[in-house]
Amino acid sequence: MNNANKIKTAVDRSKKALTLKPAMGKGTGTSKVRIINGLTCEIQEGNWKFLADMPESIGGNNTGPTPGVYGRAALGSCLAIGYMMKAAEMDIVINHLEVEVQADYDDGALLGTAEKNIPPGYLEVRYSVNIECDAPEEKIMQILNDADAHSPYLDVFSRGQKCKRQVHIISPKNH
Numbered sequence: 001m002n003n004a005n006k007i008k009t010a011v012d013r014s015k016k017a018l019t020l021k022p023a024m025g026k027g028t029g030t031s032k033v034r035i036i037n038g039l040t041c042e043i044q045e046g047n048w049k050f051l052a053d054m055p056e057s058i059g060g061n062n063t064g065p066t067p068g069v070y071g072r073a074a075l076g077s078c079l080a081i082g083y084m085m086k087a088a089e090m091d092i093v094i095n096h097l098e099v100e101v102q103a104d105y106d107d108g109a110l111l112g113t114a115e116k117n118i119p120p121g122y123l124e125v126r127y128s129v130n131i132e133c134d135a136p137e138e139k140i141m142q143i144l145n146d147a148d149a150h151s152p153y154l155d156v157f158s159r160g161q162k163c164k165r166q167v168h169i170i171s172p173k174n175h
Contacts, residue, residue: 007088037061059105068103076101078153079127086147092139096132101125125157 030119031045033052039060041052052067054060065073076099087094104123108114133140149152 004088004091004093007085008091011085011089037063040064068105072101072103075125075153075157076127078151079129079147082151083129083131083143083148086143087133090139090143092133092135092143093145094131094133096130098129098130100128102127 001052029045033041033043036042039054039058040063043050043052052066052070053062054066056062080097080099083097083099084094097120103125105121106114106118106123109120111119129144131140131144135143
């Protein structure tokens with residue numbers, strides 16, 4: 001079975017399962033992040049373990065990508081995967097696919113030196129899709145538009161998310 005057939009079969013099976021039991025599609029992803037040295041973070045989710053850090057110029061150890069790299073990578077990879085899934089579902093072969101994500105930022109907002117109205121997050125996010133495919137342009141655009149409409153991380157980047165903070169203070173004096 002080639003990759004496109006494998007993807008199509010899995011997507012079809014998942015769609016049928018979620019149609020029969022919508023609750024199967026609901027869940028909670030949990031990543032645990034802990035500081036291990038200065039600004040270096042160890043991130044773990046399930047069996048995956050990786051690092052995030054900041055450059056030495058801002059006090060980090062430069063032992064891993066910054067959180068911004070992971071954020072842009074999450075968006076780009078989510079889009080690319082969605083395009084391939086939609087193409088497989090439509091029996092269209094994509095020979096080559098590349099998504100580039102660009103995000104403008106102002107580190108002055110992170111450090112509190114920028115003007116008051118400058119947010120610490122991205123000022124603008126752009127993505128560019130390079131696709132090599134023999135299908136008609138109309139079909140390619142259908143793939144991209146349908147996948148964009150169902151992309152979890154395009155949604156995360158495009159729509160404000162409800163964020164709740166919980167704090168648990170552990171005092172060393174009580175141990």
